[in-house]
Amino acid sequence: MATQALSEAMGAARAGTGGVVFFLGEAGMGKSSLIESARQMAGDSMSVLSARGAAMEGDLAFAFAGQLLDLPPPAARPPDGVRDPLSRRALVHELARAKLRELAESAPLALLLDDLHWADPDSLSLISFLARRLTGLAVAIIGALRPWPPAASFLVRDLAHHGDARVIDLAALSFEATRELVCELVGEDIRPELGRRAFELTRGNPQLVAEAARCIRQDGDLPQHPGPGLARLQQALLLSHLAGLPQACIECARAAAVLGGRPRLAAVQAVTAQDPVTFAEAFDSLVEAGVMVRPEAATWAEFSHELLASALREDMSPAHRRLLHTRAFDYYADLGDPVAAAPHAVAGDLSGDERAVSVISEAALDALTRGAVEVAVGQLADAVDLAGPAVSEQLLERRADALMAAGKVHDALATYQSLLSRPRGAASRHQVLAKAARAEAHVGRLEEALDMFDELARDAHSLGGSLVPTLLERAHIVWEAKGPVEALAALDPPAIGKVALTEADGKMLEVVRSYFLLEAGDPRGLGCLERAATAALRRLAARTGQAAPSFHTITLCASVCGMTERFDQALRLIEQGDQSLRQLGALWSTVPLRIIRLGILVNQGFPLTVVSEADDLEEELDLDSLTRPHVLTFKAEALASLGRTDQAFELCRAVEESAGEQPWFAALNLAVAWGECLLGQGDPEAAAEAYRRVEELVHRFGVGEPCLPPWAAGAVEAALAAGQLDQVERVVQWLDGRDPGLPCLWPRMVALAGRAGLAAAQGDDDRAGRLFQQALALPVVRPLDRARLLVRYGAWLRASRQPLRARPVLAEALRTAEERGAAGLAAEARAQLSAAGGRRRSERASTRLTPQEARVAELARTGATAREIAQRMYLSPRTVETHLARAYRKLGVSSKAELRRHPPLPEGQV
Numbered sequence: 038m039a040t041q042a043l044s045e046a047m048g049a050a051r052a053g054t055g056g057v058v059f060f061l062g063e064a065g066m067g068k069s070s071l072i073e074s075a076r077q078m079a080g081d082s083m084s085v086l087s088a089r090g091a092a093m094e095g096d097l098a099f100a101f102a103g104q105l106l107d108l109p110p111p112a113a114r115p116p117d118g119v120r121d122p123l124s125r126r127a128l129v130h131e132l133a134r135a136k137l138r139e140l141a142e143s144a145p146l147a148l149l150l151d152d153l154h155w156a157d158p159d160s161l162s163l164i165s166f167l168a169r170r171l172t173g174l175a176v177a178i179i180g181a182l183r184p185w186p187p188a189a190s191f192l193v194r195d196l197a198h199h200g201d202a203r204v205i206d207l208a209a210l211s212f213e214a215t216r217e218l219v220c221e222l223v224g225e226d227i228r229p230e231l232g233r234r235a236f237e238l239t240r241g242n243p244q245l246v247a248e249a250a251r252c253i254r255q256d257g258d259l260p261q262h263p264g265p266g267l268a269r270l271q272q273a274l275l276l277s278h279l280a281g282l283p284q285a286c287i288e289c290a291r292a293a294a295v296l297g298g299r300p301r302l303a304a305v306q307a308v309t310a311q312d313p314v315t316f317a318e319a320f321d322s323l324v325e326a327g328v329m330v331r332p333e334a335a336t337w338a339e340f341s342h343e344l345l346a347s348a349l350r351e352d353m354s355p356a357h358r359r360l361l362h363t364r365a366f367d368y369y370a371d372l373g374d375p376v377a378a379a380p381h382a383v384a385g386d387l388s389g390d391e392r393a394v395s396v397i398s399e400a401a402l403d404a405l406t407r408g409a410v411e412v413a414v415g416q417l418a419d420a421v422d423l424a425g426p427a428v429s430e431q432l433l434e435r436r437a438d439a440l441m442a443a444g445k446v447h448d449a450l451a452t453y454q455s456l457l458s459r460p461r462g463a464a465s466r467h468q469v470l471a472k473a474a475r476a477e478a479h480v481g482r483l484e485e486a487l488d489m490f491d492e493l494a495r496d497a498h499s500l501g502g503s504l505v506p507t508l509l510e511r512a513h514i515v516w517e518a519k520g521p522v523e524a525l526a527a528l529d530p531p532a533i534g535k536v537a538l539t540e541a542d543g544k545m546l547e548v549v550r551s552y553f554l555l556e557a558g559d560p561r562g563l564g565c566l567e568r569a570a571t572a573a574l575r576r577l578a579a580r581t582g583q584a585a586p587s588f589h590t591i592t593l594c595a596s597v598c599g600m601t602e603r604f605d606q607a608l609r610l611i612e613q614g615d616q617s618l619r620q621l622g623a624l625w626s627t628v629p630l631r632i633i634r635l636g637i638l639v640n641q642g643f644p645l646t647v648v649s650e651a652d653d654l655e656e657e658l659d660l661d662s663l664t665r666p667h668v669l670t671f672k673a674e675a676l677a678s679l680g681r682t683d684q685a686f687e688l689c690r691a692v693e694e695s696a697g698e699q700p701w702f703a704a705l706n707l708a709v710a711w712g713e714c715l716l717g718q719g720d721p722e723a724a725a726e727a728y729r730r731v732e733e734l735v736h737r738f739g740v741g742e743p744c745l746p747p748w749a750a751g752a753v754e755a756a757l758a759a760g761q762l763d764q765v766e767r768v769v770q771w772l773d774g775r776d777p778g779l780p781c782l783w784p785r786m787v788a789l790a791g792r793a794g795l796a797a798a799q800g801d802d803d804r805a806g807r808l809f810q811q812a813l814a815l816p817v818v819r820p821l822d823r824a825r826l827l828v829r830y831g832a833w834l835r836a837s838r839q840p841l842r843a844r845p846v847l848a849e850a851l852r853t854a855e856e857r858g859a860a861g862l863a864a865e866a867r868a869q870l871s872a873a874g875g876r877r878r879s880e881r882a883s884t885r886l887t888p889q890e891a892r893v894a895e896l897a898r899t900g901a902t903a904r905e906i907a908q909r910m911y912l913s914p915r916t917v918e919t920h921l922a923r924a925y926r927k928l929g930v931s932s933k934a935e936l937r938r939h940p941p942l943p944e945g946q947v
Contacts (some may be wrong), residue, residue, distance in 0.1 A: 043078070049177065054172070055173065057180075059179075061182055061184060064344050072151045076147075083145045084147070091155055099407055101150075101155070127625075128619075129163065144175075147176075153182035154185065155186075159412055161189055168201050169196070169199075215236045215246055219250045222251075231259065272352060286326075293338065299337040302336055308361050328341060358384075417435060434469060474493060487515065490514060493507045505545070517701065518701065528553070544569075548566065548590060552593045555600065557740070557741045558743075558776055592630055600744045601744075602818050614630050632668060634650070641820065642824075645921065666692045673692075677716075682861075685710065689714065709746055711727040716755055728764075735771075742779065743781065749788075772791075782818055790826045794829065824866070828865055831847035835873045847870040891924070893910070
């Protein structure tokens with residue numbers, strides 16, 4: 038079975054469909070032999086990249102993945118520590134995927150991963166990321182691992198559970214197979230009693246069977262009773278390799294075992310503390326005995342089998358093992374290599390050793406600059422443990438910062454709170470309090486965060502620092518929790534007081550105030566926001582650091598463009614801002630921009646693209662309580678448009694049940710998503726009730742901008758369908774009461790459509806017809822809302838006995854709905870068109886992909902994002918979105934996950 042699975046995975050890579058198989062079993066079960074078989078299968082027709090884990094490298098940043106791929110060097114470390122390590126990790130993932138795609142385009146590629154169980158956690162995360170994106174790539178991932186340590190086995194089981202890999206559990210040899218193999222290796226038949234003992238000793242492990250045969254050949258017998266338990270017998274069997282060798286050889290082997298992997302000879306000698314001549318003689322004897330292997334001219338060596346190294350480590354007394362690890366730590370620390378020294382400080386349990394604590398902290402900072410956030414968090418935890426009761430506040434704060442940077446916000450908050458409970462200087466407390474306030478916000482405890490920001494504002498006056506950044510951050514939290522009117526009050530002159538403002542501070546305050554004003558329905562700040570957008574594009578200065586809830590000019594201006602129906606300008610701003618932030622290595626800081634982009638795509642009627650990009654965002658970064666609800670609610674609204682109401686309801690429930698307070702906009706968008714789901718399910722009464730909840734939230738939060746979010750069309754549609762004309766009247770009056778200086782056209786269309794529906798319900802056909810036509814004469818802003826209006830108008834024409842006029846209206850609605858993948862709306866339009874006597878157009882021609890659509894779909898199958906596809910095909914992101922939406926519709930899929938599972942495109946479509 039193992040050989041067949043290996044052959045199938047390699048064959049899938051050659052066929053360009055991607056294959057992943059992992060072989061799971063205890064040490065000595067032949068896993069490494071399968072890796073070598075894969076290497077031979079690759080031959081000259083496939084490129085091969087390989088990596089092998091080592092026991093002492095499980096806590097080194099990207100130690101495993103670095104053997105496979107040329108990973109980017111550590112980022113330059115900013116003066117105030119490490120910034121945005123999650124972005125750095127995401128960058129590593131992106132570059133690794135791009136490298137795989139590039140290599141696979143020239144020849145099929147095999148990634149051979151041996152001893153994966155020893156891989157560091159960040160390398161495991163990268164391998165999982167790549168394994169889930171092999172569809173359509175000529176790449177095979179072949180891995181071998183033990184069940185313990187468990188992290189790798191959990192990962193491969195999860196990949197198998199989701200259909201992204203195959204896991205083969207390697208079984209031990211039976212009693213008969215064990216006896217036959219021993220006889221074959223010994224060269225003669227053995228006594229039945231010896232065969233039984235060989236099986237009991239080896240438990241059918243092929244490597245141990247080979248060791249048992251060697252022992253029988255040499256001594257005519259097997260080890261007996263060196264200590265209690267099977268493990269001690271197996272250890273004695275393995276260590277019989279060293280029988281008769283001088284003590285210097287044994288010490289040399291122990292040093293190599295403690296160092297792990299393929300240690301340099303200089304390191305082995307340093308750990309043995311032997312003079313050069315003694316060491317050379319001892320090492321040569323180990324090579325001659327078959328214990329160690331050293332390629333010609335190599336400066337490193339390795340054990341003939343990892344089982345032997347494990348036996349040596351287990352055979353040492355704890356005190357002796359600690360001594361050797363201490364020597365290894367001193368050797369690497371003296372060389373100025375904190376990364377290599379850190380694991381030995383931990384393994385040697387150098388408790389209370391200030392140098393060890395400092396070295397581990399330095400290694401953790403290096404890991405963060407590489408994006409190896411899991412390794413860094415683990416190393417700082419080790420440093421805290423070794424420091425013991427004498428742990429410094431600086432180290433605790435650094436650990437909390439790393440936890441925050443890694444997205445472990447609850448753990449970070451607990452550490453910050455612990456630090457705040459200690460007596461400390463005012464300036465130091467202010468710094469920690471600011472971090473704790475941000476952590477409170479990111480776990481969704483917005484009121485607690487506001488209390489802390491109030492204290493920070495008081496402290497800023499007494500400490501003589503700039504108050505504006507603190508006020509802006511506080512205003513951000515007020516905005517998240519209570520909406521634009523309360524946030525505006527937080528930045529009113531009385532709140533600012535007599536603070537001396539720099540020119541930059543004053544401009545930023547004006548921009549943020551203007552933004553809040555617009556959300557509250559006051560367009561007076563539009564000119565300020567226009568100037569800010571122009572200036573920001575000239576000089577994109579990003580404030581990175583994913584843990585700081587604050588405003589960025591590009592984000593604000595893109596949001597404003599979206600609200601004022603300048604979608605093209607908004608998307609250009611987002612694209613330029615996204616590109617600039619990525620170049621700065623601040624991927625996390627792109628999240629607000631990408632969330633705004635999701636909202637714009639919803640408005641433009643690209644639900645398939647919304648689902649795809651929301652999936653990308655969730656896979657790429659660990660979203661927190663401030664960002665995740667926005668992504669899920671936009672995704673739910675898109676799924677409702679696609680007719681996938683069950684999945685949309687599930688997402689809505691997930692947001693409702695999430696811990697912490699919902700940001701006001703997410704709460705509002707969630708209510709809209711509920712309404713759209715209920716409309717899609719054919720329950721207008723319940724949908725109208727959901728939209729009454731939207732109205733309540735709009736008034737509570739002081740939202741005066743009707744496109745934030747554009748909820749009124751759904752409210753009018755639900756109320757008309759439910760026959761609740763008072764609700765229609767109320768929504769239309771609210772739209773009429775908006776400031777005439779607001780530039781949006783969509784609210785005018787909705788108000789006209791609402792009046793048309795009221796007139797039709799009251800039997801005033803002449804007025805209804807005029808109002809419908811006036812609404813449809815306005816420029817198309819939200820295509821799906823227009824299509825919904827066309828369906829209502831067509832249905833009214835049909836009911837008014839004007840079927841000839843109804844048909845083209847309903848045909849246009851059907852065409853728009855089908856092009857955008859809006860299944861529920863398309864079904865309604867199709868039914869109305871059929872009732873009006875219209876013929877359904879043939880869909881045969883539309884099911885075939887154009888060459889461009891096929892190429893876009895094929896790249897998406899490999900896991901490429903719309904942005905990456907646009908770069909590769911020299912297209913605009915908008916063109917890619919259009920091609921992808923059409924390809925989804927024609928292929929009958931509605932998410933990237935479904936596309937990945939879609940069979941290869943028929944011949945001639947690529």
